[in-house]
Amino acid sequence: MFMLAGRTPEQKEALSIALRQTMVEHCADITSLSVDIRDMDPVAYKKRLKGA
Numbered sequence: 001m002f003m004l005a006g007r008t009p010e011q012k013e014a015l016s017i018a019l020r021q022t023m024v025e026h027c028a029d030i031t032s033l034s035v036d037i038r039d040m041d042p043v044a045y046k047k048r049l050k051g052a
Helices: 009-026
Strands: 002-004 038-040
Touching: none
Parallel strands: 002 038
Antiparallel strands: none
8 A cells, every 4th residue: 555655653554454454354265465555755646636
């Protein structure tokens, strides 16, 4: 998962734990799951919303 930079390590850890738990609950047949939280550079990140 990529997020704009600015979260604390504790926030990123809590998110990865919650996301992993949700995936385990909804994908019970999967034997291996990995979660990786990465910071995006806000200067390099560009976004376009059509119709906004």
